[in-house]
Amino acid sequence: MNQEEQVQVLGLWGSPFSKRVEMVLQLKGIPYEYIEEDVYGNKSPMLLKYNPIHKKVPVLVHNGRSIAESLVIVEYIEDTWKTGPTILPQDPYERAMARFWAKYVDEKVMVAMGKAFWGPESEREKERKEAYEGLISLEKEIGDKRFFGGETIGIVDIAADFIGYWLGIVQEVSGVTIMTAEEFPNLKRWSEDFVGNNIIKEVLPPKQKLAALFKTPFRSAATSG
Known part of the structure; x- marks a missing residue:
């Protein structure tokens, strides 16, 4: 370089x-x-x-x-950088919608999930329901599309990487279930396509190492930013 x-x-x-x-x-x-x-x-x-x-x-x-x-x-x-695939749509309306859903994932779904898994015990059930409702909205939004933006990976897919990969590991370790394949077939299919992408696959951390990390007490720095 x-x-x-x-x-x-x-x-x-x-x-x-x-x-x-x-x-x-x-x-x-x-x-x-x-x-x-x-x-x-x-x-x-x-x-x-x-x-x-x-x-x-x-x-x-x-x-x-x-x-x-x-x-x-x-x-x-x-x-x-204008090389490679575009992560945001060129059309102004579609671009605005992509930003909306990426922000929705970050500020609504991720926040609720964090509290559902690692927040105070008294609040976890309420936050689990909040996260569940957020996933319902995402299930409807993805519909029968391969990715949130269509046929290629975009900013909403990137924003939802935790849902696509980390969530299953955290559910297994914690025993708290928010998303199942039966209730969220569209998101399940999407997660398989997303995680199955050759480039995305190379970036993802090993499952066993992540499981070990999430067995330790939660520290906010692990998922901030």
């Missing part, structure tokens, strides 16, 4: 937020240097320098300039 196009990703191997960034870079064929961060221990001087506000991963560093927050990074990559 030449100095004129230096791309670095500060990430965490088990974080679905961190993996979103790598997925898009890989899909677009953009070379990058990956730097693993110890967000549970001493945060590196590099992380503190490039994300002094939140001090979390992921962070994209492009030619010395940093961008934080996974979906913000995904849009930056889309706007900066």
Whole structure:
């Protein structure tokens, strides 16, 4: 990688937020240097320098300039590199809808799931129902489409990577079930197509290693960003 196009990703191997960034870079064929961060221990001087506000991963560093927050990074990559597949639709309305659903996944479904699995015991059932309702909306939205945007992977699929891969592992480890194949056949089919993509498959962390991670007490840094 030449100095004129230096791309670095500060990430965490088990974080679905961190993996979103790598997925898009890989899909677009953009070379990058990956730097693993110890967000549970001493945060590196590099992380503190490039994300002094939140001090979390992921962070994209492009030619010395940093961008934080996974979906913000995904849009930056889309706007900066025109190589490879498009992650956001070109049509303004479809683009707005894709942003809406990506934000819905992040701020509605993911938040509820986090609380359902790792929140206070007294609130978990309420949040499980909230997450379930969110999945119903996504089940209707995906319908019979291969991916949320159609035939190719887009920003909503990337945003929903936790649902496609991490969720099944967390359900198995925790014993808490939110999504089943019987109740959500469209999402189940989508998850198989998404995880089965050759490029996505290369980025995903090993299942056994993730299961071991989620058996330890939940730490918010693991899934932040």
